[in-house]
Amino acid sequence: MEVQADGGILLKPVRVIPEADAWLYKPEMHRRLTQAAAWMAEHSPRETDLEQLAARVEDGE
DSSP states (O other): OEEOTTSOEEOOOOOOOOGGGGGGGSHHHHHHHHHHHHHHHHSOOOOOOHHHHHHHHHTTO
16 A cells, blocks of 8 residues: 555555465476476376385385
8 A cells, every 4th residue: 555645545456475375486486386397298197006116115216
């Protein structure tokens, strides 16, 4: 809100972001989300072999 010299009041639109969500709007996160979106565009989803995944996790990959 801004009070003008003539007594008028100027209301400026704003966006309020909860503190808990502020990290999403930092430049580093924007860069990482852009990279993730590009990766997803180039890699189609595919079914996961859960047994193979479990073995990889157990092996520390």
